[in-house]
Amino acid sequence: MILDTDGMKPIYVQIAEWLESEILHGNFKADEKVYSQYKLSDLYNINPATAAKGLTKLAEEGILYDKRGIGKFVSPHAKQMIMDKRKNQTLKTLIEDLVREAGYLELSEEDVIRLVREAWKGEKG
Incomplete structure (x- = not known):
């Protein structure tokens, strides 16, 4: 993962989302230890407190435990x-944005569904 230090999303959120993706992909399994704040700070050249904040966010959500x-x-x-x-x-936010943009472009529901199907086939193809 490459951190977006110039973007709008805080680094600790990017760390938390990366760890979530690692869990989804099976790289960290249930009851398995995740990287420490110090390991994360070394990996991504960030302050250990920032890495700790990402870990704490996931712990507060119940995704990690101490x-x-x-x-x-x-x-x-x-x-x-x-x-x-x-x-x-x-996904809900993305879909709401998609529907709103389709409305601006005066696309029909069928047009949007067709575009989604094409994208789905391209992704799964």
Whole structure:
């Protein structure tokens, strides 16, 4: 992952989203220890406090849990939690933006569905 230090999204959020993606892809499994704030700070050349903030965000959401003195671990239901979160937040927002833009362009529902199907086939093809 390459951090976008010039973008609008805070670095700690990018770290949290990267860890979520790693969990979704199976690179960190349930009850497995994730990288420490120091390992993350070394990997991405960031302040350890910034990395810690990303880890804390995931812990507050229940995606990670703490083993005192050992580190943070992936919660047993983390993968499903991330999928639900992304479906209910990220995808919903993207779809709302898509529908709004389609309205500006005066596209019909059928046009939008056709475009989505084409994109789906291209992704799955």
